[in-house]
Amino acid sequence: MADLWSKISAVLPLSEEQFPLQFSDKVESSVVEMLQRCRQQLYSPSTRSSRILNAQIVIDFSWEKLNMGTWRDVDKEWRCVYSYGCLFKASALCREDPSEGEILEAVKTCDMGLLMGAAIMDDLLQVMVGILQREVRKPAEEEDRGQPQAKRVKMELPRVPVIKEEQAVPRIRCPSLESFNTNHLLPLRPVILEGIIDHWPALNQRPWSLEYLRSVAGCRTVPVEVGSRYTDEEWSQTLLTVNEFIDRFIVHKDGEEALGYLAQHQLFDQIPELKEDIRLPDYCCLGEGEEDDITVNAWFGPGGTVSPLHQDPQQNFLAQVVGSKYIRLYSPEDSDKLYPHQSQLLHNTSQVEVEHPDSDRFPSFSSAPYLDCVLQPGEVLFIPVKHWHYVRSLELSFSVSFWWS
Structure with missing residues (x-):
């Protein structure tokens, strides 16, 4: 780990003068002065504790700004301030022969900046966390060599409903763009597409498994939903590393009753290694928006996790990578028979x-x-816009959904 700081400093601007810090008067002058002090300490002699303290002050002050109102009302400049604070703290933690624990804290700090902040300096936090993650993997890989095989996940037989032929979602293999557009997209008819993601590395060269997820993302901090469904009173959200999530909710400890679900809109931006394992379905090109407008979501959790019957405002391709799911679909024409909640939120x-x-x-x-x-690995379900859908994981499951217009 001796050369860690040299790797980090190599991706930082060469000098204090080249390090950008430009904010409008929306950001208090005292905060800008503290940011400038952190920048100065990055390029001049200073105590480690002083660097960390000043960076933490920036983080704590901007955190208050991020949590004062609704998220959509948070000014982007304050999200940038938060990211700068995370950048300065992660740098301070790794400056002088850091311990493994300090490097892991730096990884978490970068992740918090990626989750709650805004991209700064050509997404420098993403670059930094990549360097740190590779440093964490080295001792972990060395420790794994010669160790006994990890404890297997206890698998339970899933409760699979009987699918009646007359109610089964139709299936089609690799339809042409014209055929899909005419027979399914325009009339808004659900269909299971077979064979269209067989080329994904997640299903071939780098098949997704618990071991693979631990290796590429184990130390990364991600949002986790705790509870079997988001409409339950005991449902909540928390932040855990991927390793903590797997240990707590997948490899069940004795007496562990709660279900946890990693449902993340940012996971593939936060962890590019996973993004490289998937591809956008070609049929998304039939939409009206640009490729950048497509939202890619991760859904990872144990069997028994439920998404209550709900509808979304966009077209949806739900791609199954690991495990299987039971899914039921209702037409928006029958909404009055489905008893939606009366509250605006639900x-x-x-x-x-x-x-x-x-x-x-x-x-x-x-x-x-x-x-x-029942959606199986390698299959993609087209859920037309506004179609109601209910989803239950039958076993350990990892799905990827693409929302597009």
């Missing part, structure tokens, strides 16, 4: 527990027609 979510409906409270639900399926 207006796109049904009150009905799909597989165990309360017929007294929701008498019309049983008359709503639906399609369903």
